[in-house]
Amino acid sequence: MFDFFSFFNRIFGGPREDTRSAARDRLRLVLVSDRATVAPHLMESLRNELIEVISRYMEIDTRSMQMGLERHEGAMALAANIPVRSVHRSSAEMAAVSLSPPPPAPHQAQPEASGPVDPVSSRPAETAARLESPRLAARRRTRRHKRRP
Amino acid sequence: MGKVVVITSGKGGVGKTTCTANLGAGLALDGHSVLLVDGDIGLRNLDLIMGLENRIVFDLVDVVEKKCRTFRQALIKDKRFENLHLLPAAQSRDKDAVSPEQMQALCAELKEAFDFVLIDSPAGIEHGFRNAVAGADEAIVVTNPEVSAIRDADRIVGLLEAQEKSNPRLVINRYKQDMARRGQMLSIQDVKEILGIELLGIVPEDEGIVSASNKGQPAVMDRASRAGEAYRQIVARLVDPTCPPVGMPASDSWMDRLRRVFTVSVGSSGAH
Ligand SMILES: Nc1ncnc2c1ncn2[C@@H]1O[C@H](COP(=O)(O)OP(=O)(O)OP(=O)(O)O)[C@@H](O)[C@H]1O
Numbered sequence: 001m002f003d004f005f006s007f008f009n010r011i012f013g014g015p016r017e018d019t020r021s022a023a024r025d026r027l028r029l030v031l032v033s034d035r036a037t038v039a040p041h042l043m044e045s046l047r048n049e050l051i052e053v054i055s056r057y058m059e060i061d062t063r064s065m066q067m068g069l070e071r072h073e074g075a076m077a078l079a080a081n082i083p084v085r086s087v088h089r090s091s092a093e094m095a096a097v098s099l100s101p102p103p104p105a106p107h108q109a110q111p112e113a114s115g116p117v118d119p120v121s122s123r124p125a126e127t128a129a130r131l132e133s134p135r136l137a138a139r140r141r142t143r144r145h146k147r148r149p
Numbered sequence: 150m151g152k153v154v155v156i157t158s159g160k161g162g163v164g165k166t167t168c169t170a171n172l173g174a175g176l177a178l179d180g181h182s183v184l185l186v187d188g189d190i191g192l193r194n195l196d197l198i199m200g201l202e203n204r205i206v207f208d209l210v211d212v213v214e215k216k217c218r219t220f221r222q223a224l225i226k227d228k229r230f231e232n233l234h235l236l237p238a239a240q241s242r243d244k245d246a247v248s249p250e251q252m253q254a255l256c257a258e259l260k261e262a263f264d265f266v267l268i269d270s271p272a273g274i275e276h277g278f279r280n281a282v283a284g285a286d287e288a289i290v291v292t293n294p295e296v297s298a299i300r301d302a303d304r305i306v307g308l309l310e311a312q313e314k315s316n317p318r319l320v321i322n323r324y325k326q327d328m329a330r331r332g333q334m335l336s337i338q339d340v341k342e343i344l345g346i347e348l349l350g351i352v353p354e355d356e357g358i359v360s361a362s363n364k365g366q367p368a369v370m371d372r373a374s375r376a377g378e379a380y381r382q383i384v385a386r387l388v389d390p391t392c393p394p395v396g397m398p399a400s401d402s403w404m405d406r407l408r409r410v411f412t413v414s415v416g417s418s419g420a421h
């Protein structure tokens with residue numbers, strides 16, 4: 001929309017800087033870190049809860065873990081550096097099957113009823129495989145195709 | 150039973166005392182019984198802004214320390230209104246002369262006797278602030294549309310929420326519409342979004358506030374005052390929460406000024 005007033009001001013009031021957006025953006029950033037640092041327990045309890053959640057999936061080195069707010073090109077980021085010692089194999093598998101799988105694509109073959117069955121979910125292994133990284137899933141399919149003829 | 154409303158800000162000098170005086174006078178004009186409590190112990194000011202500085206005998210600390218028989222003995226009645234009283238702050242005492250527990254007990258007693266008890270909080274987040282909010286049912290946070298005032302207001306909102314004074318409401322004071330229009334000041338929307346609390350009112354920058362303070366006559370008593378009009382709107386919203394949402398303050402362009410000159414000379418008594 002044509003802003004008559006800013007036009008008028010540009011003509012008669014000389015060039016003026018827009019300081020409003022600077023104020024708004026700087027305030028937004030400073031309030032993120034203010035709110036986080038003002039409450040002494042906030043970062044501490046966030047850290048503890050993060051450790052609890054992550055430890056369900058992997059063994060991490062909590063002592064050399066680092067976490068904090070960092071400024072990143074005009075935005076605040078919660079940055080965490082968490083050394084991972086190992087990933088629990090069983091929980092990784094559980095995580096994979098507990099996610100609801102996408103509906104099967106029409107061109108894909110339905111999993112055979114007699115096919116291998118995933119021990120954890122008792123769902124056909126094909127379902128679990130689809131939730132693997134695309135590369136892993138593709139590798140598994142080619143293996144099976146080789147076997148088939 | 151009435152309610153206790155604290156007017157607070159974090160940053161100093163944003164207009165808490167002016168706001169307390171105007172809302173008090175406005176509520177009294179609207180027919181409510183009002184008590185103004187100056188919570189700024191050691192830096193008494195509300196008496197001066199209200200024009201009641203010459204009649205102080207007892208003060209808030211005397212009441213808490215039971216140096217007078219009842220709190221009523223310390224109240225100054227405002228002769229201009231039927232139902233407006235002031236409980237002044239002690240000038241020669243320290244903020245720790247009163248504890249939050251004592252304030253809580255006092256407020257419980259005061260709101261039995263008045264429709265509205267307005268507490269003018271000192272600046273800061275220390276003892277004086279904790280005293281002022283201790284007995285409050287509701288809080289009004291005053292800010293200016295400037296970065297430092299807003300940052301401090303955010304801190305105050307956090308502290309109020311932590312003390313379960315939920316839903317504090319915001320008054321943006323000294324709003325300069327032409328500056329905002331030129332992109333040189335935060336807009337109302339910006340401030341609202343950043344603080345994320347309900348907006349109770351917008352008071353424009355108005356030189357009349359200084360003359361009003363000079364006279365000890367809150368601007369809300371002057372029908373021609375722009376800031377006064379803003380305070381009247383806030384009063385209406387305090388009394389009736391279903392009141393329409395906050396409107397923009399009257400514009401101060403030369404056209405509007407011209408228009409005001411005419412309407413004032415026709416209809417109002419308080420013109421200057
Ligand atoms: N809307 C306004 N327009 C112009 N001047 C104003 C406005 N509101 C307040 N002022 C001026 O700002 C100054 C500070 O106001 P006031 O004393 O009410 O602030 P305060 O928040 O109570 O300060 P303190 O933190 O010291 O108690 C006064 O000089 C007052 O006249």
Ligand SMILES: [Mg+2]
Pocket residue numbers: 165166167189194269270271
């Ligand atoms: Mg004050």
